[in-house]
Amino acid sequence: MVEAKAAVEKVFRQESGRIIATLIRLAGSFDLAEEAMQEAFASALTTWPEKGIPDNPGAWITAVAHRKLIDHGRRERTRREKQDPLLYETPSVQQPEAEALFEPVAMNYPDDRLRLIFTCCHPALNQEAQVALTLRTLGGLTTPEIARAFLLPEPTLAQRLVRAKRKIQDAHIPYEVPPISQLPERLASVQSVIYLVFNEGYSATAGDSLIRRELCAEAIRVGRTLCELLPGEAENLGLLALMLLQDSRRDARTDKEGSLVPLEDQDRSLWDQERIREGMDLVTRALSMRGVGPYQLQAAIAALHAEAKTPPETDWEQIAALYRELLRMTPSPVIALNYAVAIAMGEGLEKGLAEIDRVGESGELADYHLFHAARADILRRLKRHEESAAAYREAIRLATNQVEKDYLQGRLDQLSQH
């Protein structure tokens, strides 16, 4: 009994994304597919303890849910025939395909997850909806889990999901992998959803830390799936590498009290070597393929940090060069700021400070706390304590996250002791 329940949970964890992807294709509806899958998992809970766990539990669930869809299709047809035939001509739900296709349940379902990813991240849906839908279907997270992770009231998130599913249905957003001509653009939208989920989990904002860890794990899992499905796209590998390398520092980023520990002060023995190895392999592989992109460059930067056994061993010159390339590819003041910091660390603090002030001239970063924090840090290293303190105070004023505020305050307090 316990064993069967554990098996059901395991199948749900590992295979629900794949199962729901197939069911959505068969049903032509997200809602029907979800319902059928839930019923199939419920059947598993009652059947498996008696009859034993099937050889291929995922296929068993898919087949049972498939049968439920067929039954539902039959009932629906009967109901419609009995109804006033004049009432509605347009069917509300796309009918399952020909009945013949449904009969003997084939145990071999093709992998439909790629369709599912592209539909969930279709540009006709807003990004919030894309994120929610991806986590709900592909990730198998429950609505309350997603709501908690994004610090949103549950009804807000539920509403978001309902609206997204309704738009897919009403506007006929296709359940297909886009043609090659549209692939780069559409893939970029998928990658940015995955990275957004990762960052939501990674950024040290308030909230349930367990759920946030889960979000990172989920983003990495979906990133892996994307690599598995489209291994020829270098940016897919770059994105996965970037997430793995960032995640490798997870345990070193905060101390026991939950305070932020900057890269320089982290206990590098806490870095997850397995993640680093995997991330580095992926970066190397990606860079040897055609099509360098922003994720690969960021991953390469993360790899250089990961490679350094001590902070002084960091190859800042190479990092600055990569930021320069990244800046050329996707110009943004935030990347320019990172470039300036790399210059400060590699080529000299004065030069870096001049670079930072040049970035600041546009005024675009005036309200960005990390701009002031970076400036404060360089001024501190230059022992220009008063200017540094002023910059820290500005950064604290602008920071919204308490963990970051505390960290900056700590720095400021240290300064005044000098």
Added chain:
Amino acid sequence: MRYMLLIYTKEDEKAKRTREEVEKDMNGHWAVMEETRARGILEAAEPLFPTSSATTVRHQLCKAIVTDGPFAETKEQLAGYYILDCKDLDEAISWAAKLPTACGGGFGCVEIRPIQGVPARIQAVAASPQYSG
């Protein structure tokens, strides 16, 4: 699935176009109309007179109030529409992208709305002779 492609443009900027630009726009529309007609998916496509010719009717206390002008003063105004029968939203998007206002002008956009379809009973009423004359 039928989609209505609603073309919105900035009328004042549209009025400033040169003769060549107007012609280029029209040619763009002709091309889309011909191509969609050849594929049998064009149901309708028409330009509208500018909003200076618009009249808005609102109901207030069971009375129809008639006012001059469009329903709302917006930056961009409805200038014309297409009705196309497409396989899915992606196909509708690809046609919208071909419309001159979406790709060339920079002063317009195309809103795509799936058409819901009329319940059968109303269709039957509309088709009966006493309402069609």
